[in-house]
Amino acid sequence: xxxxxxxxxxxxxxxxxxxxxxxxxxxxxxxxxxxxxxxxxxxxxxxxxxxxxxxxxxxxxxxxxxxxxxxxxxxxxxxxxxxxxxxxxxxxxxxxxxxxxxxxxxxxxxxxxxxxxxxxxxxxxxxxxxxxxxxxxxxxxxxxxxxxxxxxxxxxxxxxxxxxxxxxxxxxxxxxxxxxxxxxxxxxxxxxxxxxxxxxxxxxxxxxxxxxxxxxxxxxxxxxxxxxxxxxxxxxxxxxxxxxxxxxxxxxxxxxxxxxxxxxxxxxxxx
Amino acid sequence: xxxxxxxxxxxxxxxxxxxxxxxxxxxxxxxxxxxxxxxxxxxxxxxxxxxxxxxxxxxxxxxxxxxxxxxxxxxxxxxxxxxxxxxxxxxxxxxxxxxxxxxxxxxxxxxxxxxxxxxxxxxxxxxxxxxxxxxxxxxxxxxxxxxxxxxxxxxxxxxxxxxxxxxxxxxxxxxxxxxxxxxxxxxxxxxxxxxxxxxxxxxxxxxxxxxxxxxxxxxxxxxxxxxxxxxxxxxxxxxxxxxxxxxxxxx
Numbered sequence: 001x002x003x004x005x006x007x008x009x010x011x012x013x014x015x016x017x018x019x020x021x022x023x024x025x026x027x028x029x030x031x032x033x034x035x036x037x038x039x040x041x042x043x044x045x046x047x048x049x050x051x052x053x054x055x056x057x058x059x060x061x062x063x064x065x066x067x068x069x070x071x072x073x074x075x076x077x078x079x080x081x082x083x084x085x086x087x088x089x090x091x092x093x094x095x096x097x098x099x100x101x102x103x104x105x106x107x108x109x110x111x112x113x114x115x116x117x118x119x120x121x122x123x124x125x126x127x128x129x130x131x132x133x134x135x136x137x138x139x140x141x142x143x144x145x146x147x148x149x150x151x152x153x154x155x156x157x158x159x160x161x162x163x164x165x166x167x168x169x170x171x172x173x174x175x176x177x178x179x180x181x182x183x184x185x186x187x188x189x190x191x192x193x194x195x196x197x198x199x200x201x202x203x204x205x206x207x208x209x210x211x212x213x214x215x216x217x218x219x220x221x222x223x224x225x226x227x228x229x230x231x232x233x234x235x236x237x238x239x240x241x242x243x244x245x246x247x248x249x250x251x252x253x254x255x256x257x258x259x260x261x262x263x264x265x266x267x268x269x270x271x
Numbered sequence: 272x273x274x275x276x277x278x279x280x281x282x283x284x285x286x287x288x289x290x291x292x293x294x295x296x297x298x299x300x301x302x303x304x305x306x307x308x309x310x311x312x313x314x315x316x317x318x319x320x321x322x323x324x325x326x327x328x329x330x331x332x333x334x335x336x337x338x339x340x341x342x343x344x345x346x347x348x349x350x351x352x353x354x355x356x357x358x359x360x361x362x363x364x365x366x367x368x369x370x371x372x373x374x375x376x377x378x379x380x381x382x383x384x385x386x387x388x389x390x391x392x393x394x395x396x397x398x399x400x401x402x403x404x405x406x407x408x409x410x411x412x413x414x415x416x417x418x419x420x421x422x423x424x425x426x427x428x429x430x431x432x433x434x435x436x437x438x439x440x441x442x443x444x445x446x447x448x449x450x451x452x453x454x455x456x457x458x459x460x461x462x463x464x465x466x467x468x469x470x471x472x473x474x475x476x477x478x479x480x481x482x483x484x485x486x487x488x489x490x491x492x493x494x495x496x497x498x499x500x501x502x503x504x505x506x507x508x509x510x511x512x513x514x515x516x517x518x519x520x521x522x
Contacts, residue, residue, distance in 0.1 A: 055396050081398045095393035098384075109397045112300060156397075 006069040008033050008164050008196035009054055014063035016049060016245075023049055024060070024245045033163075034194035034236055036186070038207045040267060041242035047200040048092070050242075051166045054198065055089060056080035067164070085109075088157030088165040092172060094149035096141040096156075102128070103137045106156045127155040131185060147178035154185055165189065165197045171206050183209050188223055190236060191215040204267050211237045211253040241267070285480045288402060292410060292479075295403030305408035313374050313409075314416035321420045322427050324369050328361050329353060329428030330435045337440035349442050350451030353432035358455060358463040362425040364511055367470035370417060371503035375478040378409055379499035382482025383492040391483070401483075410475040417471025418464045425463065458522035466514050470507045477503045 009031040016024040024046045031037045039047050052058045053065060056072055064073050072083050096105045104111065106127055107120040128134045131151040141149060150170050157165055167186060171179035183206050189195040191214045201207055212228045228234050239256050241249035243263050249256060257268065272280075295302070336352040382405055385391045391401050429451060436442040481499035485491045 052392070055392075057392055057395055077400060081400075084396055084398050087396070089393070089396040091389045091393055093388060095389040097390055097393070098388075108399075112397070112399055114300070 006033070007031060007066065008035070008068060009198065010064075010066040010069075011050070011053070012064045012066075014050075014053060014060045014065065016046075016053070016058070016060050022245050024053075027063070027242075027245070027247055029240055029247060029250055031164075031196050031198060033196055034190070036190045036197045036199055036210065036237045037240055038210060038237065039198055039200045039240050039242065040202060040204075040207060042202065045242040046245045047202075047242055048168050051089065051168050051198060051200060054166060055084060055087060085160060086162055086164055088160075088162040090150070090153045090157045090165065090167045090170045092169045093146075094141070094153035096144075096149055096152055098141055100141075101137075102133070102139050102141070102144070102152050105141065105152060106159060108156065109159050123159060124155075127158045128152075130158065131155045147174050147181070150174065150178075150182055151185070154182070158189075163195060165195050167197060167199045167201075169200050169202070171201060171203055176205070179203070179206060180209065184215075184225065186210065187213065188215045192217065192223055202267075207239065208253070211239070281480070284484075285476050288406060288480055288483065289410065289476055291400075292402040292406040295400065295407050300403075302404055302408055305404065306411050309408045309412040310416060313370075313412050314420065317370060317373055317416075317420055318423070320369050320373055321366055321424050324365055325357075325362065325424030325427035326431040328365055328424070329357060329431030329433075332356055332361065332428070333432035333435040333440065337436055337442060341440075346440065346442055347446045348450055349436045349440065350429075350432070350447035350449070351454035353436070354429055354451040354454045355459065357425050357428045357432070358459050360511070360515070362428060363421050363463055363466040363470060364507065366421045366424040367417060367467055367474065367507050368504055370413070370420065370471070371474045371500055371507060374413065375474040375499045375503045376496045378475065378478030379481040379485075380492055380496045382479060383485030383495040386483060386485045387488050387491060406475075406479045406483075409479055410472065413471035413475040414468055415471075417467040417474070421463065421467035456522070458518065462514075462518035462522070465518065466511065469510060469514060473506045473510065474503045477506065 007030040011030070012028050014024050014027040015022070027046070027050065029037065039050060041047050049058070053060055054067070056075060060073065064071055066072065067083055067086065070083070072080065075083065097108065100108070103121070103124055107124045110120045110123060124137065125134060128137055131154050133148060133151050133155065136144065136148060136152070141152070144152065154170070170182050170186070174182065186197065186199060187210055190197060199210065211234060214226055214228070214234055215223045216226055218224045235252070238252055239249065240247055241256075241264055248261065249259060249264060256264065259265075332353045333349055337346055337349045340346045340348055340352065382391070394401050394404065433444070433447055436447045437444050478499045481495040481502070485495040487494070
């Protein structure tokens with residue numbers, strides 16, 4: 001059961017510099033349980049860096065990071081390994097291990113934990129079924145298309161049923177139908193499994209879809225896709241806009257359209 | 272940052288990397304399977320190149336030394352010269368240089384590619400310490416396999432020297448073998464095994480470190496690979512001098 005009173009992720013005044021260059025400057029935001037924060041901004045504004053900070057792959061120069069209320073800022077690598085079990089990460093190009101098959105990639109975490117092979121196969125099969133790639137279980141990453149690699153990446157992130165998933169531009173470089181499939185998978189996790197997430201993208205079309213459509217279950221328990229209308233307004237998806245390492249906007253899509261900032265307007269023009 | 276500070280920082284990073292990789296030997300998960308896989312890839316995989324290196328080194332040593340010794344009427348000492356040169360210096364150094372070219376570059380390229388394609392980050396995100404999974408098995412493998420491969424190079428080299436000495440330089444087989452036997456002392460053999468262990472350690476640490484600090488896409492992978500080979504070669508040749516000095520002092 002989710003504790004709704006504790007933020008899934010909380011970043012407070014995060015500052016990060018590299019070689020005297022400011023990457024992130026006093027960045028603060030929180031992701032509530034079951035919420036998706038869409039993190040937007042141009043290339044090099046620090047979007048992927050935020051995800052790496054949440055995972056503890058890099059440490060901030062200043063500020064605090066909390067996951068499920070636990071301050072992980074000063075955690076050792078060993079302590080972070082425990083925290084990372086609660087988090088799934090979908091990397092930009094999938095970041096699949098080239099020398100391992102799809103089965104070994106998806107089940108990687110379980111193999112490392114020394115789980116029984118039959119249990120691993122069942123878990124992997126379930127996750128691949130969710131991303132509609134059950135038939136690719138014995139393929140090697142080199143045999144997969146770009147979209148398939150991302151979906152395998154999502155399946156790998158879902159192993160262990162993490163309550164928190166970080167997406168690092170999962171739709172970058174994909175054709176629109178495949179990008180839409182990826183977004184719908186993220187929406188299904190958000191709406192039907194209450195997974196909290198940060199979704200990094202610079203494609204306004206994806207962001208628009210995720211903030212205006214949702215999944216629900218029909219009478220037969222099957223997931224169905226619906227669009228936001230006059231009777232329902234999605235509140236579990238919010239936007240954060242980064243510019244030069246600073247948060248310049250934080251709020252819902254409705255308020256985003258009304259912002260007069262030329263930088264933000266440049267993004268909105270895409271839709 | 273000036274070059275000296277950068278070099279010291281690099282030594283510090285390499286030492287920390289090695290320390291953290293070896294700390295993994297005392298707690299779970301263990302990566303013995305990775306060690307076996309690397310031994311097969313690095314050890315068995317390098318056998319052909321080592322055999323060829325050893326054979327031609329021994330052959331050319333016999334050819335050159337026999338001609339030179341003939342001038343002094345000491346051609347019977349060919350076996351002694353070939354064995355001493357091979358076991359003390361040329362075997363360890365040439366085998367290690369070949370391994371730096373084949374294995375060190377491979378390690379840097381493989382880990383570097385994993386870094387730029389975010390596979391190392393993915394590994395960490397999935398709860399695995401890349402130093403234990405990637406670095407530790409490679410260091411252990413080269414520590415063990417480099418002396419073994421050097422031993423193979425020495426044996427093949429002495430055989431190559433025997434073939435050339437007996438067939439081309441007309442040295443009697445028994446003369447070559449007895450002079451080769453007399454030449455070697457235990458100190459030579461021990462020193463000839465310590466050196467490649469140190470060189471193997473250098474190749475692994477330099478290769479892994481070059482791979483892990485890769486940045487800048489495929490160009491970065493190429494740069495790391497070159498750096499790994501150049502740095503390993505320089506360190507092998509420089510440390511060979513100091514190791515020879517230490518081993519000679521002890522003998």
